[in-house]
Amino acid sequence: MDVLGAIALGTESPKDEGDARISRKEGIVNAVMLRNILLMSLYQIIVMLIIMYFGEIMFFKKSFNLITAPLRDQETEKAEDPLVLITIQFYIFVLMNLFNQFNCRIVVDKEFNIFKDLWKNYFFILVAAFEFFLTWAMVDIGATTIGSSLIGTANLNPMNHLICWLVGGSTLIIGALIKLVPIEKFEEIIHHFDLEDETGGKLNQLHNKALEA
Numbered sequence: 001m002d003v004l005g006a007i008a009l010g011t012e013s014p015k016d017e018g019d020a021r022i023s024r025k026e027g028i029v030n031a032v033m034l035r036n037i038l039l040m041s042l043y044q045i046i047v048m049l050i051i052m053y054f055g056e057i058m059f060f061k062k063s064f065n066l067i068t069a070p071l072r073d074q075e076t077e078k079a080e081d082p083l084v085l086i087t088i089q090f091y092i093f094v095l096m097n098l099f100n101q102f103n104c105r106i107v108v109d110k111e112f113n114i115f116k117d118l119w120k121n122y123f124f125i126l127v128a129a130f131e132f133f134l135t136w137a138m139v140d141i142g143a144t145t146i147g148s149s150l151i152g153t154a155n156l157n158p159m160n161h162l163i164c165w166l167v168g169g170s171t172l173i174i175g176a177l178i179k180l181v182p183i184e185k186f187e188e189i190i191h192h193f194d195l196e197d198e199t200g201g202k203l204n205q206l207h208n209k210a211l212e213a
Contacts, residue, residue, distance in 0.1 A: 031187040032109050038186075039178045040103070040171065044096050047167060051092060055085045059160065078145070083154040087139060088164060090153065094135050095168025101128060103175035109183055112176050 029037075056064060060081050069082045102114045105124075118125065141147030143155035156164070 029190075031183050031190050033107055034190060035181060035183060035186040036103070036107065036175070036178055039181065040100060040174065043171070043174050044093070047096065048089065048093060051085075051089050055088060056081075059085065059088065083148075083152075084156065084160075087142060087153045087156060088160060091135070091139050091156070091164040092167050095132075095164060096171045098128065098131050098135065099168050100171045100175065102172060110179060112179060114172070114175065 051058075052066070056066065062081065064081055066082050066085060069080065072078060072080060072083065102118075105118070106114045106116060138151050139153050139156060139161075141151055142153030148154060
């Protein structure tokens, strides 16, 4: 997810020739990127917490303890409901980040067309398609006893697959909504606490002065 995602995004050409060259003094993370990272991370954390604590109610008829309940039947080695829930968590988490790759293509405030010029980068399309296929295969192989034992996933029914893909794809909508959030507060954060600055930003300067005193 990380390596292939970095390779895919690394093949993207500059969206605007005027922005192709930037100063070496410019920070790696700007206010728009900081906003996108923080708010998207918050959304994904909330989704994962909901699945973790309420997935038992959402997906299964029988109650169980995700921590103490066995993942497999001791006699048949068949995956039990806790392993199915863990597989759903894994599936949703990976899919959310794979779909978020498309949001990361356009890191421009108020620019909502994340598929702009996508057809020009066949390598990105190829790598992204391979990532989606590999993720699906890792879950689908859980339908077999050997595959489930090797990969550690469980078989999911068609409805579970659909829910996972819909929740994963929701990051496209959330990514668009995040771009509607005013950027001013995040510019202030970048200004006051810049880890890339040699001085460490204003907050770090104040901290150092306090230590000296």
